[in-house]
Amino acid sequence: MRKFSPEYLRRTREGMWDDSRDALQDLSLPDRSRVLDVGCGTGELSRVLDAETPGEVVCLDADPELLRVAREAADLPTVVGDATRLPFPDDTFDLVVCQALLVNLPRPTDAIESFTRASSDLVAAVEPDNAAVGVDSTVSAEVALERSVRESYMAGVQTDVALGDRLPDIFESVGLCDVRTRRYFHRKLIEPPYDDAALEDAARKANGTGLAAHETELRRTLSDDEYDALRRDWREMGRTVVEQMQDERYRRAEVVPFDVVVGRVPE
Numbered sequence: 439m440r441k442f443s444p445e446y447l448r449r450t451r452e453g454m455w456d457d458s459r460d461a462l463q464d465l466s467l468p469d470r471s472r473v474l475d476v477g478c479g480t481g482e483l484s485r486v487l488d489a490e491t492p493g494e495v496v497c498l499d500a501d502p503e504l505l506r507v508a509r510e511a512a513d514l515p516t517v518v519g520d521a522t523r524l525p526f527p528d529d530t531f532d533l534v535v536c537q538a539l540l541v542n543l544p545r546p547t548d549a550i551e552s553f554t555r556a557s558s559d560l561v562a563a564v565e566p567d568n569a570a571v572g573v574d575s576t577v578s579a580e581v582a583l584e585r586s587v588r589e590s591y592m593a594g595v596q597t598d599v600a601l602g603d604r605l606p607d608i609f610e611s612v613g614l615c616d617v618r619t620r621r622y623f624h625r626k627l628i629e630p631p632y633d634d635a636a637l638e639d640a641a642r643k644a645n646g647t648g649l650a651a652h653e654t655e656l657r658r659t660l661s662d663d664e665y666d667a668l669r670r671d672w673r674e675m676g677r678t679v680v681e682q683m684q685d686e687r688y689r690r691a692e693v694v695p696f697d698v699v700v701g702r703v704p705e
């Protein structure tokens with residue numbers, strides 16, 4: 439199982455669902471009485487669910503360290519467990535949902551089957567379409583390098599990180615009905631004045647730690663020489679980002695599309 443740091447989750451979810459929650463409409467949050475957020479990590483989605491539903495929100499993850507951070511951030515019950523074998527009797531919840539979990543699982547269908555057993559009504563998944571991420575930057579090398587890293591990463595990762603339009607088929611294959619899909623675009627803009635997160639991000643580019651987080655997957659498709667060259671180009675790009683920030687010239691826009699798929703457990 440890939441490990442995620444609280445810092446990574448905070449950075450990648452920053453601002454998510456703050457601009458609009460329309461894409462969550464089919465989750466019928468105002469009508470829910472018991473909701474399970476599976477693979478909740480530090481509780482980024484759990485807190486949004488808690489704000490939108492009068493029901494109880496339970497947070498589950500396989501990583502107890504992330505659950506500890508989730509507990510510190512919100513007073514919600516947490517459970518350590520495996521998404522593919524949820525430790526609850528059938529029909530315990532009326533919504534079982536996950537965000538950015540299935541793209542990390544070797545067998546996402548097993549998780550959706552387990553969600554379907556634990557829910558008496560709705561099952562939902564919010565999953566990024568990593569193949570359709572868009573980046574624009576005043577540092578032109580950043581756009582090309584990020585695209586090439588994303589492509590190599592997707593080729594080297596051992597799970598389907600661009601599940602996207604196959605999700606409805608997976609939902610239907612486990613017997614869920616009335617399957618609906620909406621899209622949410624998570625937009626992130628970096629521009630002056632830069633906040634601490636933007637400054638940290640630039641530092642991580644310049645010192646190479648951002649790239650190192652994906653080293654295992656990248657090395658599966660790149661030779662040692664190719665990886666070393668990429669690392670060199672990446673750090674040089676990072677130094678240009680830092681320079682542009684010093685002159686307040688740096689701007690970066692990123693859009694990550696998320697598919698929100700919801701299905702109903704048949705009577």
Ligand SMILES: C[S@@+](CC[C@H](N)C(=O)[O-])C[C@H]1O[C@@H](n2cnc3c(N)ncnc32)[C@H](O)[C@@H]1O
Nearest residue numbers: 447477478479482499500501519520521537538
């Ligand atoms: C990309 S993070 C997403 C966290 C959170 N849902 C969010 O959107 O910020 C994926 C999460 O799934 C958890 N995870 C991975 N495999 C799991 C499994 N088999 N059972 C439960 N949690 C799992 C990881 O520990 C991590 O917290």
